[in-house]
Every structure is written in structure tokens, then in C-alpha cells.
Amino acid sequence: MRRVTSFRVFSPTPSGDGRVIPRWLRLRCFSAAAAVPLPEVPESLGSLATEEPEKKKEKKKRRRRLTKGSTSSSASGYSETAEIVRWNKVITGHMRWGRCEEASQAFDAMPRRTTVSWNAMLSGYITNDRFELALHVFRRMPHRDLVSWNTMISGFVRNGDLSSARRLFDEMPDRDIVSWNAMISAYAQYGQVDAAREMFDRAPVKNAITWNGLLAAYVQNGRLEAARKLFDSSPEWETVSWNAMLAGYVHRRRLEEARELFDRMPRRDVVSWNTMVSGYAQAGELGVARLLFDRAPTKDVFTWTAMLSGYAQNGMLEEARRVFDKMPEKNEVSWNAMIAGYVQHCRMEQAMELFGVMPCRNISSWNTMITGYAQNGELSHARKLFDEMPRRDSISWAAMIAGHSQSGLSEEALGLFIEMGRLGERLNRSAYTCALSTCADISALECGRQVHGRLVKAGYAAGCFVGNALLAMYCKCGSIDEAYDAFMEMPAKDVVTWNTMIAGFARHGFGREALEVFDWMLDLHTRPDDVTLVGVLSACGHAGLVEKGIGCFYAMERDFGITPKPQHYTCMIDLLGRAGRLGEAQVLMQSMPFEPDATMWGALLGASRIHGDTELGESAARRIFEMEPENSGMYVLLSNLYAAAGKWADVGRMRVMMRDKGVRKVPGFSWIEVQNVVHTFSVGDAAHPQKEEIYAFLEDLDRRLKKAGHVSVTKTVLHDVEEEEKEQMLKYHSERLAVAFGILRVPRGRPIRVIKNLRVCEDCHSAIKYISAMEGRLIILRDSNRFHHFSGGSCSCGDYW
DNA sequence: ATAGGGTTAG
CATH class of the missing domain: 1.25.40.10 (Tetratricopeptide repeat domain)
Structure with a gap:
């Protein structure tokens, strides 16, 4: 009998639902030889393929025209000398490259600061995710114009704080079309379609962006029919909105409708083509995807990457590699897509080779490799990369945690989770979900409760994904009451x-x-x-x-x-x-x-x-x-x-x-958690520090059991898989030891929770029923395929299991 | 300097 201060797991630990599907199995794994559908020539494509890629300058001009009149920007009251303009450009330049420190130094060094300078700092901090600093700037700035307010709203939105964004919107002295548009798209982004609609209805002026915001609200939240109705209600949409509609269909795998729309588009830009290429590629229709790819009048990195990842995810790694090698320019996404392709098809050497020569590794690249090794059970490789990487995000942690948990190393997985929290790493939803399912796997109820407490504090309790994990955790840890709560x-x-x-x-x-x-x-x-x-x-x-x-x-x-x-x-x-x-x-x-x-x-x-x-x-x-x-x-x-x-x-x-x-018997174990310590027992275990007390108690129980009418069900039967032993000290099955220990140590009035890695034997089942009545305790036993709630002399399984 | 569409990792 061991006393351990951390969670001890005996594999195979059955998961609550009896089957554990390794997550990597769920990765798309098509064989490379899978037949590719012959390219079906879409007739309507040929004639209409006139392109008019909008130049960036034109776009800017357009935008200025749209906003003119409704805004009175740069109401700073100062005239901007050429010198100030130069300084402002320095700030934005630094900010664009993430150099917040340098931008801040430039800001301090300026002879005079205009509202534009303050706004540049504000938006720079926001785009670099330095939200606290942005807020500080906003509070300190001597004069706020519309741009400042709008920028701050977008900051709150980016930070996920919709209600503060709304408060700002309500408080601001004056609103322009940008403010309204920002709120509409914020609500769209966070799934609040009705609120977006309300904003749209209330907006005093509307432009193409306003309309597009509402359309996006519908599309992005899966309300395609409503989106389409809106779309059909107006004859004039910008290409952007056509593209949004297109993406909605593609996302839902409704390719015919997407194609019908695509064919009718008055103008297509590179995004339209990309959406279609990636739609067909993701759907596995690589022939059609390729055809569109070849016909696309302009290709950018997105086009190439969509084609590449289509091949990669469908296991056509050679084709993917050909595209990859031919790309005129690659960004980190292209590299990552190629690497992910190798990883998903278990070709780790090739993945590693590419990773090694990749010029622009980002966190995702590291994460992809770690996930690959972790899912292949090569945890030491995963760990090595994990330790080497310059920065870790919550995905890196989640990959490590999930990897350990899928390889049956639940204890290490939980350890990682705890380490992660201790390092102050910001835990996201998936980390919590992961931790909960690990707790569930090893029936670590107390730990599960702690995770629950922390995720409530983190504000994740209302999420469906986390909620489901929580519910499953309580079910699998045997606490059906808490599950129901x-x-x-x-x-x-x-x-x-x-x-x-x-x-x-x-x-x-x-x-x-x-x-x-x-x-x-x-x-x-x-x-x-x-x-x-x-x-x-x-x-x-x-x-x-x-x-x-x-x-x-x-x-x-x-x-x-x-x-x-x-x-x-x-x-x-x-x-x-x-x-x-x-x-x-x-x-x-x-x-x-x-x-x-x-x-x-x-x-x-x-x-x-x-x-x-x-x-x-x-x-x-x-x-x-x-x-x-x-x-x-x-x-x-x-x-x-x-x-x-x-x-x-x-x-x-x-x-x-x-x-x-040569059928091997799996040794039987039972365990029980008492005050954060997991005690494990095997049959006739004699190594526990309190063994005298436990056995004396069991002898006493035995006498009372006989008096109460319990008849030993078996003496000759091959119990469970635990070998029948004749010696006095070895006559007790592990579950009986654990139950006895529970009665001695778990405070009265609280349920005794025991977990066993095999099925409970008939004799013990009968005995525990009597014990529950004699001792007046609720005993919850999880065996390899179900839960037994013993109380008042009967069991929730109705004696059938 | 602020608001809209398409690709990757988990």
C-alpha cells in the first residue's frame, strides 16, 4: 500500500464512458492514394472572369470619401508642423513593428504632442495587445477627439470586454459613423446578433461598412438564411460583402450555393478566388480547387497556402510539397501548413527537417511540432521542444497537457496544469477543459473541484464547452449531485x-x-x-x-x-x-x-x-x-x-x-482520496501504516456482516481477476480495504468514494451493501464499467452489472 | 491615428 502525495494512476484506467478515443485519431487521415475527383469544369467560370483588383490607394481614397462630412477628425486645435508630422510617423512606424518601448521614447522626446500623437500611442498599444498601457494613455490624454474614443472602443472590443466598449460608446460626447460601425461589428464578432441588429437600426447614417457589419453578424453566427435574405434585399453590395456571403456558404460546406454566388459576382477580387479555392480544398475536392487555383488571375500568399493546406490535410503530401516549393513568397503560415501536413500524417522526420530550416518560426510552428510529438506519444521530444522554445502560450501548454493525458500519463498532465497556473500563465478555456477531462480520467474529484473554482473566477463558467467538461468531470468522478448542479x-x-x-x-x-x-x-x-x-x-x-x-x-x-x-x-x-x-x-x-x-x-x-x-x-x-x-x-x-x-x-x-x-490477469487496485492524499490498495495489501487498525476493523465488520445475514457468495469462484488467496491476511479484496479505510477516515455524513480498476466482485458487492446499512454511510464505488451507489443496504445498480 | 471579407497551429 502506498501513500502518495500526488495522484497515482494505474493504467489502464477506464475512462468514464468506457472508451477513450485518442484525439489524434480524430485528425483527418486520408490515405495518399485516395482517389481525387476529376476536375469538373465549371462552365460559368470562363466567361465572367474579369477582374478588377482594387488598388490600395483607391481604397483609401474611397474610405476618406465615405467618412467625409460625418467626422471632424483632428480637431486638435493645433496646427501640425512638418516636424510634428515626422515625429508622429516615427511613433506609428515603431508601433507597426511592435516596438512599444521605442515608440514611447519618441513620444517623450517630442517637442510638442498633438492629439494625433496621443492617438498613435493609443492605437499602437492596442494593436500590440498592451491593453493596460492603452487605457493609461486614454486616461491621461489632455484632449480626446472622435478618433480617440473610437480607438478605445476597439481596444475594449479586442480585449473581449464588450460591456465596457458599450459604456464608452454611450458616454462619448459625440458619435460618428465609425463608432456605430465599430459597435455593430463588435456585437457581430461576439455572437450578439440581436444587439448588432439593434445598433444597425439605430445608426443615424449608414455606409457600406454598416451594411456589411450587419451581414457579417448573420453570416458569422451561422444565420445564413437571414444573411441571404438581407443580401438579396439590396442590389448593391461591395465585393467585401459578396466575399463574406461566399465565406458563409463555404464555411458550412454549402459549395453549390457558394459557387452559384461566385459565378454571379459582378467583380471578383483575389479574396473571392481564395475563398473558393480554400472551400473546395477543405472539402477534399482538390480537383476543382486546383482548377480554380490555376484560373485565378492573381494569386497571393493566401491562394498558395490554401491550395497547399488542402493537399496537406488530405494526405497528398507530395503535391503539397510541390506547391510549397513553387510558392513565390512564403510566410510563416505557409511553412506551418506544410509542417502541419507532415505532422498530421505522422511524418515527423520531414516535419522536423522543415522546422529546422524554417526562417520565420513563430509560436505556432513550435506548437505544431510539440503537438505532433505529443500525439505520437513521443513525449520526451515534445518536452525538449517545449523547454527550448523562446516563448510559450496557452496552446503550447494545452498541447503538452493533452499529450500526456492521451498517453495515459494523467498525473503528469495535471502536474503540468498546476505548474502552468503557478507560472501565472493565463489559462484559457481549452486549458481548463483539458484539465477537467484529465481530472475525470483519474477520478481526481478534489482537484476537479479546485479547477472548477478557478474557472469560475476566470469567468469561464458560462461557456458551453467548459460547462460540458465540468459536467462530465463530476459524472466521471462519481459526484452525480455536483454534476446535476x-x-x-x-x-x-x-x-x-x-x-x-x-x-x-x-x-x-x-x-x-x-x-x-x-x-x-x-x-x-x-x-x-x-x-x-x-x-x-x-x-x-x-x-x-x-x-x-x-x-x-x-x-x-x-x-x-x-x-x-x-x-x-x-x-x-x-x-x-x-x-x-x-x-x-x-x-x-x-x-x-x-x-x-x-x-x-x-x-x-x-x-x-x-x-x-x-x-x-x-x-x-x-x-x-x-x-x-x-x-x-x-x-x-x-x-x-x-x-x-x-x-x-x-x-x-x-x-x-x-x-x-497465457491470459494475463490484470492486478486489481482500488483507491480512495482522503484529504488530498490518494491511498491505493491491492488485494490483501499489508503495507499500509495503519494496517492493524484497518484489519481489526474489517474483522469486526465481518462478524457483524454475518450477524446481519450476509452470506459469503463465493469461496471457490474465481473472483474478478484478483486471485483467490487462502491466507487470513490476504482474504480481502482491494475495494473492501478501501471502503474500510474510508469509513475510518472520511468524516461521517460525507460520501465514501472508492475507485476500482476492475469490475467489483459479487461477494464484495453484497458485503458493501450490508456495510452501507450498518454504518449508515453512502458509499460510491466506480468500477471498470459503471458506478454503484450503496446506501441503506441496497445499490443503485439493482444488483446487475 | 479609428469601423468591413479570405489562409495555419490548439
């Missing part, structure tokens, strides 16, 4: 939120609550998806609601348009089998449109054990052994079945079979 507090719930809550209740054995949440979801007109139905069906199974489950199963296709997947059939086999309707379960299995897999046979085997159908159990087990000969859990399940039927010879045979096949 988190669920209730979420202002916006998406499908994932509902799914997580439903599955959480189901896994904890609270089927009825799960179904209530499901009904509530339907009431609110949230459309369930296939994951929802897995949760619902398993909830029905756990609550013994057979008819309801059957009803849902048949309703899913009819009412929700969801075709049942293998997981749904597994739930149904489990549900029917548990209810003793083994025949129906078999019929269902035969009528499925796919072959039964090992988990389905496993469900059938489990049901056979409960209902004592040795023959069916045997045949199910045979199929499992064929498919997964190393699955030790199934041998155990079958032995238990034999034992229940009194077939001791067969139990012996199973032991021999396991030995002959």
Missing part, C-alpha cells in the same frame, strides 16, 4: 450537455432521472442524436424499464430519424437479457444488419449468468474467445456462471484454460 447552472445547453447528463445518470444507475432529463430535452425541442439514444437506452436498462426501452428503440428511427448503430443494439441486448428475455435478445441479434461484436456477446453472457442459462452463456463465451482471446474479464464472467450453476469442474477447467492461453 453544474448542469442546472448552465445557461445554454447543447446536445452534448444533455447527452452527458443523461449518460451520467444512466451510468450511476439512476435510470428514471436520466429519462426525466430526456423528456425535458424533448420539451425544449432539442433534437436528440445517436449518442443521446445510447444514454437513454442504457438508462432504461439500468432502471429495468424494458417496455419503455423497446419503445424508444423503435421510436428512434421513426421519430428522430436516427438509424440504430451497433451500440444501440448492444444496449437492447443488455436490456432484454437483463429482464430475462434471452430469446428476444438472440432474435434481435440475428436480425441486426451487422455481425454481432464481442461487446454484444458479452452482454448476452452477462445476462446468461444472471439468469443461470449455462448453455447460452457458454456459446456466447465461445464467440468472445474467438474474437478476443486475451479478454480476461470474459473468462472470469464464464467461471462465475459455472460457479453459480455449481459446475465446479468447469470452473477448474477455466483456470487451466487461462493459464494455458
Whole structure:
């Protein structure tokens, strides 16, 4: 027995939902040989390809014309001598290159400062993300003109503080069209479409930018139909707005509509072409993308990079490399796209080679490499780069944390998270999400609570993404109450939120609550998806609601348009089998449109054990052994079945079979967290400092258990995977030790939470039920596939698991 | 010196 001051993990630690999909698997991985669709020649393209790239100077002139009359800028009251103008140019020059210090020195050295100088400092600090300094300048400046106010508004917006931006807008003595436009696009950017609309309606003057702001509000927030309606309502849009509309369709993969629009455009600029090229490239239609690419009358870095990354992401690395080598100019994005292409297809040597010669590495380049190594499990390489890089941002940390967590090194992952917070690194949403899912993986409830507290302080609690992670963390850490609280507090719930809550209740054995949440979801007109139905069906199974489950199963296709997947059939086999309707379960299995897999046979085997159908159990087990000969859990399940039927010879045979096949038994462990220390126990563990106390207590418990009517379920059965031992000191399974320790150390009135890496054995399950009644304690046990809440002599699993 | 569209990393 070890006492550890940090979190100890035994792999494989099952994740709460039983399956861990490594994030790198989700990366797009198409084989390089995948057929490329033949370029389909868009007829309408040829004739209309007249271009009129707007010159920068013209644009500027245009803009000046637009704003003229509505603004009275440079109302400084000072005449600007040529010398002052020169100084102001020096300031903006420094600021453009991020040299805030030098700009500040120039500002101080000037003989005289005009409002333009102050404004240059203000906007310089803002574009360089020195928000505090900008605010300081704004407060100190002797005279503010419209530009100062507008600049400060954009500063607040950039800093994510919409309400302050709005306050400034309301407070400013005078507003011009720029102020209105700034607010409209700010609301658009932060998803507040209605507020953007309101601003638009209230704006006393409107120009093309105003209109475009409203259009962007719709497009960027996925309200394409509204955007299109607006777009169609006016015949005159600038190319910028055409492009925004185009991008909206492309983003949603609605390429036909994008193309229809593109073909009709009166003028196309390089952005229009880029949007289309990248749209087709991202959709995997590289033939069409290439065709457009070849036809584009002007190409800039974006065009080339879009084409390059299209090839790279679809695994066509040679083509990507050809584009890369031919590019007339490359920026860091082009390099990063090429490197990312290699990384995503596990060609780390080539990625590294490119990274090594890259002239303009930025943080992203480092992050891409780190992510690549981390996702390939080469954590030492990742760490080396991480330590070497000149600056780290939250993405670098997140890549390291996620990498460790995906490689099963949850403890190190959490350690990194803590280190990150200690270094004062600004934690972003993804860092919190990452930390929460790590806590969930190792059932670190206390740590999860601390992360929760910190993210509330950081103001991230209302986010859907973080909220879902929080909810999942509490579910997986066995605190269904806190999960429910988190669920209730979420202002916006998406499908994932509902799914997580439903599955959480189901896994904890609270089927009825799960179904209530499901009904509530339907009431609110949230459309369930296939994951929802897995949760619902398993909830029905756990609550013994057979008819309801059957009803849902048949309703899913009819009412929700969801075709049942293998997981749904597994739930149904489990549900029917548990209810003793083994025949129906078999019929269902035969009528499925796919072959039964090992988990389905496993469900059938489990049901056979409960209902004592040795023959069916045997045949199910045979199929499992064929498919997964190393699955030790199934041998155990079958032995238990034999034992229940009194077939001791067969139990012996199973032991021999396991030995002959070399099936390795996974050692069983249980652990419990008491006052931030995780105590781990193995079977018959005798190394704990308080072992005398624990064993004495267990002996006493044993006596009282017998008196209360607990009969040892097994003596001969091959328990779980923990080997049966005869010695007195070794007779207790790890979960029993952990529970005993919990009763001794966890304050009365608080639940005792124990985690086990394998399934709980039948004898312990029965004993813990009695213990919960005798001691008047709530005991929550997470085993390898579900949660058991023991209280008052019964368990939330209803004795079936 | 302030407001609008397109590419990459997480």
C-alpha cells in the first residue's frame, strides 16, 4: 500500500464512458492514394472572369470619401508642423513593428504632442495587445477627439470586454459613423446578433461598412438564411460583402450555393478566388480547387497556402510539397501548413527537417511540432521542444497537457496544469477543459473541484464547452449531485450537455432521472442524436424499464430519424437479457444488419449468468474467445456462471484454460482520496501504516456482516481477476480495504468514494451493501464499467452489472 | 491615428 502525495494512476484506467478515443485519431487521415475527383469544369467560370483588383490607394481614397462630412477628425486645435508630422510617423512606424518601448521614447522626446500623437500611442498599444498601457494613455490624454474614443472602443472590443466598449460608446460626447460601425461589428464578432441588429437600426447614417457589419453578424453566427435574405434585399453590395456571403456558404460546406454566388459576382477580387479555392480544398475536392487555383488571375500568399493546406490535410503530401516549393513568397503560415501536413500524417522526420530550416518560426510552428510529438506519444521530444522554445502560450501548454493525458500519463498532465497556473500563465478555456477531462480520467474529484473554482473566477463558467467538461468531470468522478448542479447552472445547453447528463445518470444507475432529463430535452425541442439514444437506452436498462426501452428503440428511427448503430443494439441486448428475455435478445441479434461484436456477446453472457442459462452463456463465451482471446474479464464472467450453476469442474477447467492461453490477469487496485492524499490498495495489501487498525476493523465488520445475514457468495469462484488467496491476511479484496479505510477516515455524513480498476466482485458487492446499512454511510464505488451507489443496504445498480 | 471579407497551429 502506498501513500502518495500526488495522484497515482494505474493504467489502464477506464475512462468514464468506457472508451477513450485518442484525439489524434480524430485528425483527418486520408490515405495518399485516395482517389481525387476529376476536375469538373465549371462552365460559368470562363466567361465572367474579369477582374478588377482594387488598388490600395483607391481604397483609401474611397474610405476618406465615405467618412467625409460625418467626422471632424483632428480637431486638435493645433496646427501640425512638418516636424510634428515626422515625429508622429516615427511613433506609428515603431508601433507597426511592435516596438512599444521605442515608440514611447519618441513620444517623450517630442517637442510638442498633438492629439494625433496621443492617438498613435493609443492605437499602437492596442494593436500590440498592451491593453493596460492603452487605457493609461486614454486616461491621461489632455484632449480626446472622435478618433480617440473610437480607438478605445476597439481596444475594449479586442480585449473581449464588450460591456465596457458599450459604456464608452454611450458616454462619448459625440458619435460618428465609425463608432456605430465599430459597435455593430463588435456585437457581430461576439455572437450578439440581436444587439448588432439593434445598433444597425439605430445608426443615424449608414455606409457600406454598416451594411456589411450587419451581414457579417448573420453570416458569422451561422444565420445564413437571414444573411441571404438581407443580401438579396439590396442590389448593391461591395465585393467585401459578396466575399463574406461566399465565406458563409463555404464555411458550412454549402459549395453549390457558394459557387452559384461566385459565378454571379459582378467583380471578383483575389479574396473571392481564395475563398473558393480554400472551400473546395477543405472539402477534399482538390480537383476543382486546383482548377480554380490555376484560373485565378492573381494569386497571393493566401491562394498558395490554401491550395497547399488542402493537399496537406488530405494526405497528398507530395503535391503539397510541390506547391510549397513553387510558392513565390512564403510566410510563416505557409511553412506551418506544410509542417502541419507532415505532422498530421505522422511524418515527423520531414516535419522536423522543415522546422529546422524554417526562417520565420513563430509560436505556432513550435506548437505544431510539440503537438505532433505529443500525439505520437513521443513525449520526451515534445518536452525538449517545449523547454527550448523562446516563448510559450496557452496552446503550447494545452498541447503538452493533452499529450500526456492521451498517453495515459494523467498525473503528469495535471502536474503540468498546476505548474502552468503557478507560472501565472493565463489559462484559457481549452486549458481548463483539458484539465477537467484529465481530472475525470483519474477520478481526481478534489482537484476537479479546485479547477472548477478557478474557472469560475476566470469567468469561464458560462461557456458551453467548459460547462460540458465540468459536467462530465463530476459524472466521471462519481459526484452525480455536483454534476446535476453544474448542469442546472448552465445557461445554454447543447446536445452534448444533455447527452452527458443523461449518460451520467444512466451510468450511476439512476435510470428514471436520466429519462426525466430526456423528456425535458424533448420539451425544449432539442433534437436528440445517436449518442443521446445510447444514454437513454442504457438508462432504461439500468432502471429495468424494458417496455419503455423497446419503445424508444423503435421510436428512434421513426421519430428522430436516427438509424440504430451497433451500440444501440448492444444496449437492447443488455436490456432484454437483463429482464430475462434471452430469446428476444438472440432474435434481435440475428436480425441486426451487422455481425454481432464481442461487446454484444458479452452482454448476452452477462445476462446468461444472471439468469443461470449455462448453455447460452457458454456459446456466447465461445464467440468472445474467438474474437478476443486475451479478454480476461470474459473468462472470469464464464467461471462465475459455472460457479453459480455449481459446475465446479468447469470452473477448474477455466483456470487451466487461462493459464494455458497465457491470459494475463490484470492486478486489481482500488483507491480512495482522503484529504488530498490518494491511498491505493491491492488485494490483501499489508503495507499500509495503519494496517492493524484497518484489519481489526474489517474483522469486526465481518462478524457483524454475518450477524446481519450476509452470506459469503463465493469461496471457490474465481473472483474478478484478483486471485483467490487462502491466507487470513490476504482474504480481502482491494475495494473492501478501501471502503474500510474510508469509513475510518472520511468524516461521517460525507460520501465514501472508492475507485476500482476492475469490475467489483459479487461477494464484495453484497458485503458493501450490508456495510452501507450498518454504518449508515453512502458509499460510491466506480468500477471498470459503471458506478454503484450503496446506501441503506441496497445499490443503485439493482444488483446487475 | 479609428469601423468591413479570405489562409495555419490548439
